[in-house]
Amino acid sequence: MSEAIETPSGKGAADENFPVGSWLLPARLRPHVAIFYRYARAIDDIADNPALAPEDKISRLSRFESALQGRGDNDPALATAVRMRESLAETEVTTRHCLDLIAAFKQDAVKLRYDDWSELMGYCALSANPVGRYLLDLHGEHTSGYRASDALCTALQVLNHLQDCQEDKRELDRVYLPLDWLKTAGSDVTAIDSAVCSRALRQVIDQCLDEVDDLMIDARTLPPRLKSRHLAMESAVIVRLAARLSTLLRVGDPLAGRVALRRLDFATCGLRGAGAELWRRMLGR
Secondary structure, X not given: OOOOOOOOOOOOHHHOOOOOOOOOOOOOOHHHHHHHHHXXXXXXXXXXXXXXXXXXXXXXXXXXXXXXXXXXXXXXXXXHHHHHXXXXXXXXXXXXXXXXXXXXXXXXXXXXXXXOHHHHHHHHHHHOXXXXXXXXXXXXXXXXXXXXXXXXXXXXXXXXXXXXXXXXXXXXXXXXXXXXXXXXXOOOHHHHHOOOXXXXXXXXXXXXXXXXXXXXXHHOOHHHHOOOHHHHHHHHHHHHHHHHHHHHHHHOOOOOOOOOOXXXXXXXXXXXXXXXXXXXXXXXX
């Protein structure tokens, strides 16, 4: 019998803040995007499983890493990694992005605090940016688009951290808020366990959102620079969703209740984002 490696959480694409492989992307590429999402979801679930010890998480992730690189046996428990490897080979996309995700989740297994913003950005470079870079490579885009894509993916990651700050702290004892900002505000990580945001914690959240605003300046340059009309429209939608979620977090309290996008937000941002980018391209701008 094959030993189980994956620990499915039950989460899927429908649980994400932002569209995963939507109909805006080319039909021929959607199966590969689905395989990539399945792979990322599997290793993320391992890292986020509170029942696993850190060394167990790292061991499971290392087996994914070996299978992705073509090492090891044909254990059916590693089928997700094997499918990812086959997809990468078929599309001629580097394994680097998938390996970076594994590195990020290994870090999640042992690192529970981030001293400052720079350290957090280093984590996002491994945990978020590879997703955008994979999509750019899959669509045959130039690597010059990485900077704008990185900015968008990092912004999305920070927004997700702010949304889930209390859940991450209570279930996994992870805190992605910079410790030096908390200290300067006169607070510490215990503030995250409160029923509502204190003035100090609100200050730190707003400071994170200020940084997101700066990231979004670069992120907004992504859709116009893409050759793929499909990916540009998808990116334009995500840019608008990110901006909307940032606005909601400015006025909402993530400790008092989950601050999340609604169906109306998805519909509005979808129509406006995709429509505006399509219109821009039709006009040749």
